[in-house]
Amino acid sequence: MTRDIISLLLIILASHSPLLCEAATLPAFANSSSAIDSQWQTAAGRLASQWRNPNDVLTILMIIGGDVVQKALAQLSGPRFVPVAFSFGWVSYSFSAVFAVFGDGSLMPSPTRSSTLINARSGYRRTNQSWVLDRILRGVESSHESMSAALCVSVYRANPNRQLSSADWLWWSGLLTMLAQFILGVIPLALGKDWTTFLVTMMGTGLALMTGSSTQWQREKWGARIDKGTSTYCLTRGNGFQHAIVVQNTTPGCLNLEDLAMLRKEGCSRGCKGFVAISACLWVLLLISIAGLQHNTWFLLGVGCLGMVQNVCVAAFPRQPDAMGIPLEFVTEISGPKVMPVLQKTELQFPLVGAVLVKIFFNGRLRDDEKRFWEARVIEAESYSQKKEISQGPQNQSRTSVVRPSGTPVRKTGLTDLHKSITTSAPGFLSAMPVRRNTR
Structure with missing residues (x-):
């Protein structure tokens, strides 16, 4: 009796609301739980099928x-x-x-x-x-x-x-x-x-x-x-x-x-x-x-x-x-708790290497003692390189082989240009100015 009353109420409400038309055509309310169980079993079956063959x-x-x-x-x-x-x-x-x-x-x-x-x-x-x-x-x-x-x-x-x-x-x-x-x-x-x-x-x-x-x-x-x-x-x-x-x-x-x-x-x-x-x-x-x-x-x-x-x-x-594809043989390693001493030690062992790196790690002002050190090292390296080139002759003047057809030769500068770039680069690069020691 209760089921019939509920179905009758759904029909009456459906006549006033089109949104409930589908609800009025559903089977008896007693069969709704079985429909839900069937849908649940279908969803579970699909999920299980997906996990079996994804x-x-x-x-x-x-x-x-x-x-x-x-x-x-x-x-x-x-x-x-x-x-x-x-x-x-x-x-x-x-x-x-x-x-x-x-x-x-x-x-x-x-x-x-x-x-x-x-x-x-x-x-x-x-x-x-x-x-x-x-x-x-x-x-x-x-x-x-x-x-x-x-x-x-x-x-x-x-x-x-x-x-x-x-x-x-x-x-x-x-x-x-x-x-x-x-x-x-x-x-x-x-x-x-x-x-x-x-x-x-x-x-x-x-x-x-x-x-x-x-x-x-x-x-x-x-x-x-x-x-x-x-x-x-x-x-x-x-x-x-x-x-x-x-x-x-x-x-x-x-x-x-x-x-x-x-x-x-x-x-x-x-x-x-x-x-x-x-x-x-x-x-x-x-x-x-x-x-x-x-x-x-x-x-x-x-x-x-x-x-x-x-x-x-x-x-x-x-x-x-x-x-x-680039085989390298390890030579040595130079390290320390401060950057400037490491660069100076590198320059003493490998001329010009520390000189080019100091411009990367210290692109500001240097102290007087640092300025004198790098100026002396660059001049010494320049003199050594000129003597080496004279002793080797003109056959080693060319640094690289012939350029590929699609490329263009790279313009080369000597050590004099490097010395000039260090001494006249950014304003005040080699000027004396107090700098905190812990940054070096």
């Missing part, structure tokens, strides 16, 4: 993480075989690569932090645009994280017998990850004769290796001239930072780091652009294939997660300079 999630994951893939490729690129594992993010990266080659023509990423490269002989400064040099400096910084010194100057000697890349643990991690992915892809084939996961894994790995095999990576990564003579370069992030790297090119055949820091973009050839565009199309086809999977998608999700872990490790962890 095929929609795979499609979404394939289009995120493109920047991680780019940095992993930049780390290991150089030779034609680049073991960056198949993972989520390759589809996103393929479209970013198409935009890059048809835009600014560069596949290499930009440096994550700013730094400055200085030629110790000429005193020229260049803002570093090389991702390789930025990673080398970052590796030195990460190896001295626990150091409490105010300034640490690490001196290295460049080795002309360089390779495109050496196999370290990050390189081998790619091969091990690919092997683990193949094993995971074979499991559905062995259990239920489902070969789709293994096929997608094979296709993704093949496309990843094909994408990383472009010679454009090598041209951008080490696009610099070769030093014909000897040069010394300083790399630092500037005033307020703790580290500076000194690289000595003592023998001919080493890379000109000034050229490398400039990152001269030659652009991609038509073949390279077509190669990148075709790779992007193939990645889209693979994405469509993954979207149609209905069974054993957890195995493919595991394959992608393994690859993503390898990509993140390769992109994040530092590598040794020789693994980056």
Whole structure:
């Protein structure tokens, strides 16, 4: 009786409110709880089905993480075989690569932090645009994280017998990850004769290796001239930072780091652009294939997660300079609790190095004793360099080899210009002015 009264009231209210028309057509109120139970069971079934085969999630994951893939490729690129594992993010990266080659023509990423490269002989400064040099400096910084010194100057000697890349643990991690992915892809084939996961894994790995095999990576990564003579370069992030790297090119055949820091973009050839565009199309086809999977998608999700872990490790962890294609031999390290004594000690051991660094770390006024020290050191280094050039003859006057067709020679200045720049740079640079000692 109560149910009939409630139904009658709903019909009366529906005649006055169109919003309740659907409520009047519902079954008896007693059946509403069973309808709710049915809807709950349907929702729970859909959720359980999604967790059994998360095929929609795979499609979404394939289009995120493109920047991680780019940095992993930049780390290991150089030779034609680049073991960056198949993972989520390759589809996103393929479209970013198409935009890059048809835009600014560069596949290499930009440096994550700013730094400055200085030629110790000429005193020229260049803002570093090389991702390789930025990673080398970052590796030195990460190896001295626990150091409490105010300034640490690490001196290295460049080795002309360089390779495109050496196999370290990050390189081998790619091969091990690919092997683990193949094993995971074979499991559905062995259990239920489902070969789709293994096929997608094979296709993704093949496309990843094909994408990383472009010679454009090598041209951008080490696009610099070769030093014909000897040069010394300083790399630092500037005033307020703790580290500076000194690289000595003592023998001919080493890379000109000034050229490398400039990152001269030659652009991609038509073949390279077509190669990148075709790779992007193939990645889209693979994405469509993954979207149609209905069974054993957890195995493919595991394959992608393994690859993503390898990509993140390769992109994040530092590598040794020789693994980056610039082999460096450690010479010495100069550090101390105050910056000025470290620079003076560096200048005494390596002439002109401290003189160019003092302009980076002290771009204001110096004390009288500091002014006399740096003036005397620059004049002494100039005299020594002139005697050395006279004894060596004119055959070593040229510092670098012939410029590439797309480049222009860099104007060189002598030590006299460096001395003049130190003594007549910013107003009051060498004038005496009391400065607090704790800043030095």
